Amino acid sequence: xxxxxxxxxxxxxxxxxxxxxxxxxxxxxxxxxxxxxxxxxxxxxxxxxxxxxxxxxxxxxxxxxxxxxxxxxxxxxxxxxxxxxxxxxxxxxxxxxxxxxxxxxxxxxxxxxxxxxxxxxxxxxxxxxxxxxxxxxxxxxxxxxxxxxxxxxxxxxxxxxxxxxxxxxxxxxxxxxxxxxxxxxxxxxxxxxxxxxxxxxxxxxxxxxxxxxxxxxxxxxxxxxxxxxxxxxxxxxxxxxxxxxxxxxxxxxxxxxx
Numbered sequence: 001x002x003x004x005x006x007x008x009x010x011x012x013x014x015x016x017x018x019x020x021x022x023x024x025x026x027x028x029x030x031x032x033x034x035x036x037x038x039x040x041x042x043x044x045x046x047x048x049x050x051x052x053x054x055x056x057x058x059x060x061x062x063x064x065x066x067x068x069x070x071x072x073x074x075x076x077x078x079x080x081x082x083x084x085x086x087x088x089x090x091x092x093x094x095x096x097x098x099x100x101x102x103x104x105x106x107x108x109x110x111x112x113x114x115x116x117x118x119x120x121x122x123x124x125x126x127x128x129x130x131x132x133x134x135x136x137x138x139x140x141x142x143x144x145x146x147x148x149x150x151x152x153x154x155x156x157x158x159x160x161x162x163x164x165x166x167x168x169x170x171x172x173x174x175x176x177x178x179x180x181x182x183x184x185x186x187x188x189x190x191x192x193x194x195x196x197x198x199x200x201x202x203x204x205x206x207x208x209x210x211x212x213x214x215x216x217x218x219x220x221x222x223x224x225x226x227x228x229x230x231x232x233x234x235x236x237x238x239x240x241x242x243x244x245x246x247x248x249x250x251x252x253x254x255x256x257x258x
């Protein structure tokens with residue numbers, strides 16, 4: 001089976017999101033719901049989902065709804081994180097945040113709608129496992145955000161395992177369910193997925209100059225990122241499949257500069 005490149009998978013994701021039919025009940029809110037989805041981004045999580053699906057022997061097209069569901073949850077989290085009550089960010093990806101463009105009330109509703117649409121997609125599969133996987137990750141992400149905003153996070157690694165890592169793990173997990181990989185065969189895949197959130201977060205902190213970069217210094221944080229990338233590659237070696245595209249994604253996460 002020919003494995004598609006990350007760029008080809010990203011094109012699939014973009015096309016799917018562009019053509020995604022939202023619930024007609026949203027009415028005039030639809031424009032605000034689409035707004036955060038149209039702001040670009042690397043689509044790392046859905047591309048990861050499709051790459052896992054293909055590597056596991058499934059069809060990327062079959063995993064598209066699950067991949068989009070993960071991206072919609074991510075978009076929901078960004079819309080809500082930007083609100084004045086949380087991070088109070090007026091800009092996202094070079095343009096006004098949703099609450100600046102549409103007002104706080106509409107942005108709050110748009111985030112709610114993104115979350116609901118995500119679960120509508122996740123529940124389109126014959127197995128409820130896709131939706132369950134996404135729900136558990138979303139709750140972990142929300143729990144991590146709570147720890148962050150209340151200052152109750154004692155351990156930085158645990159905070160990021162929830163706030164960032166949960167959705168990366170879910171991108172792998174939902175792909176396995178969508179590709180109908182038996183649960184008894186999922187362990188090596190999941191061990192790989194568990195390393196990705198930490199890798200992404202450390203590099204993100206290096207780029208932003210906070211978090212791990214602040215606590216360990218830039219050089220120390222880079223060393224942690226390199227170690228996380230090495231562990232992820234080692235986990236891939238235990239996966240009984242062609243993981244060359246996934247290895248490329250890991251290398252890209254480790255070396256990103258934006």
